[in-house]
Amino acid sequence: MPELPEAETMARDLNKRIAGLTIADVLVSFDKIVASDPASFAPLLKGRSIQRVGRIGKWIKADLDSGAALLAHLKMTGQFFLGEWPGSVSSPWPPHARAAFLLTGQAEDQTLYYRDIRKFGRLRAFSRDDLRDFLSDLALGPDPLELGPGEFHRLVSSKKGRLKQVLMDQSVVSGLGNIYADESLFAASLSPVRPASALTPGEAETLLARIKSILLDAIELRGSTVGNYQGLDGPGSYQDRHKAYGKSGQDCPRCGNPFARAIIAGRSSVHCPVCQK
């Protein structure tokens, strides 16, 4: 899924389309998709109006007027889309739809669907207090877009492990995944396999600047649509700007040497072994 730019796009789309509406009904067609207390899931949501939809790392959070919230993590293939309330012959459950939220408050009722082909994603509903505790236990690191270079250097260089692995550790910095880690390391000419603890302050400053620039450009283009990701209002196009991710077998556009593919932290990684130091 969805890394930071895709989660940001989805949250913005949702905020634009459903903020102010009321959740009148809730249906779940695949029980495991709800990872908070199943008995309180629908009761916490029904009758509440959605005040705002935002993002925390790769998580999407819808704040309700009661102080409760709906949290979603899309993992690899989760997404939201709008449709018609399911259950009739003319309106069956759409393919791979796992939950449905009936939204009232506009001229015509709408249904917000959560779809997830691989069923890795999870939905949670929390009261105000339980939400605070859950987010606290998650211990997400700061958002890279709101981070300064000194703090970034301190966070990254204090960790053991390879640079790419540390960048993808959500407790260090929240929001980077396989695509944007590979792209950022390539843009900063830094090798994904070097020890994170060896990052100099100057290299950290450059890396953070590249991360921010890439994430902002990707948000501008509604994220990267690889596989089946798309926002509520359509797919993204940042995949056309990828320089390293998915370019295994091609030559480095900076120095012309062939890209190398390696498994780092269990993830397929592409980098230039010559110009990424």
Add this chain to the structure above:
DNA sequence: CCGGTCACCTGAGTGC
């Protein structure tokens, strides 16, 4: 405590 591996799932692509 740590890093490495696998499990969770389905579908798309590839090669025989």
Add this chain to the structure above:
DNA sequence: TGCACTCAGGTGACCG
């Protein structure tokens, strides 16, 4: 065509 196999944006549980 069809089948077997690999791979995919992310975590979280397990294991040595």
